[in-house]
Amino acid sequence: MADDAPATPWKADVAAARRGDPSAFESLVRSVQRPVYGLALRLLANEAEASEIAQEAFLRAYQNLHKYDDARPFDLWVMAITRNLCLDLLRRRTKVKTEELESMKEVLPSGEASLEDGAIARQERQSLEAALATLSADDREVLALYYVQKRTTKEIAQVLGCAPGTIMARLFRAREKLRKQMSTEEPT
Numbered sequence: 001m002a003d004d005a006p007a008t009p010w011k012a013d014v015a016a017a018r019r020g021d022p023s024a025f026e027s028l029v030r031s032v033q034r035p036v037y038g039l040a041l042r043l044l045a046n047e048a049e050a051s052e053i054a055q056e057a058f059l060r061a062y063q064n065l066h067k068y069d070d071a072r073p074f075d076l077w078v079m080a081i082t083r084n085l086c087l088d089l090l091r092r093r094t095k096v097k098t099e100e101l102e103s104m105k106e107v108l109p110s111g112e113a114s115l116e117d118g119a120i121a122r123q124e125r126q127s128l129e130a131a132l133a134t135l136s137a138d139d140r141e142v143l144a145l146y147y148v149q150k151r152t153t154k155e156i157a158q159v160l161g162c163a164p165g166t167i168m169a170r171l172f173r174a175r176e177k178l179r180k181q182m183s184t185e186e187p188t
Contacts, residue, residue, distance in 0.1 A: 010074035018065055025065075029058050032075040035149050036082050042144030043086040043137060045129075053089065057082040072158065079149075079159045083141065090137050131181040139174035146171055 010031070016024035036057055040050035061068075061078050068077055132140055145151045145159065153167040160167065 011070055014065065014068060014070065014074060017062075025062055028061075028074060032078050033058075035075060036078055038148055039079055039082050039141075039144060040086055042148060043083070043141055044089065045133065049089060053082060053085045056085055060085070073155070076155055076158045079145075080161070083159060086141075087137065127182065131178055134181050135174060135177055138170070139177060142167065142170045143174050143178065 010028060013024040013028045013031075017028060033054065037050055037054040040053040040057075041047060044050050044053065057078055060081050068074070132143070135143075142156060142160075145156045146153070151159070153164045153171070156167045157164040
């Protein structure tokens with residue numbers, strides 16, 4: 001019974017959207033837009049691309065709503081679409097290198113109360129992001145779904161199309177790689 005609970009909230013909206021009710025699909029989008037964008041942002045590390053991918057994912061979900069399996073949670077279905085679009089973009093990105101503008105973020109003023117606290121927090125965030133950037137897209141993906149999206153290993157397995165045990169192993173390996181990368185970056 002507990003496995004059916006996550007899928008239930010979307011069934012009525014999916015049925016109404018399939019009948020052509022635009023407000024029903026809008027409700028579906030609102031219910032999952034933050035996790036979809038969050039996953040895209042974690043995988044792509046680019047806000048503009050993440051926004052585009054999220055929009056494309058919802059467009060594809062709308063176009064393929066007739067293919068959606070009501071037995072699966074709607075959010076996981078859209079997350080799988082998002083993941084596939086991100087992986088496609090990452091594959092294309094490796095073929096065409098673009099200039100990184102990440103360093104420009106530090107030029108903009110911040111609204112942090114203490115300069116020292118802000119500098120420390122910024123350094124920690126930069127260290128974590130730098131360490132994450134050294135990981136493969138697969139490792140970043142599983143870490144983002146688990147820690148940022150707060151998904152269970154079973155849900156992640158549904159999104160990625162593999163067994164929950166595989167996800168647990170991938171999480172372990174990704175955490176170890178991240179831990180090793182963070183320990184090598186610490187000043188001695």
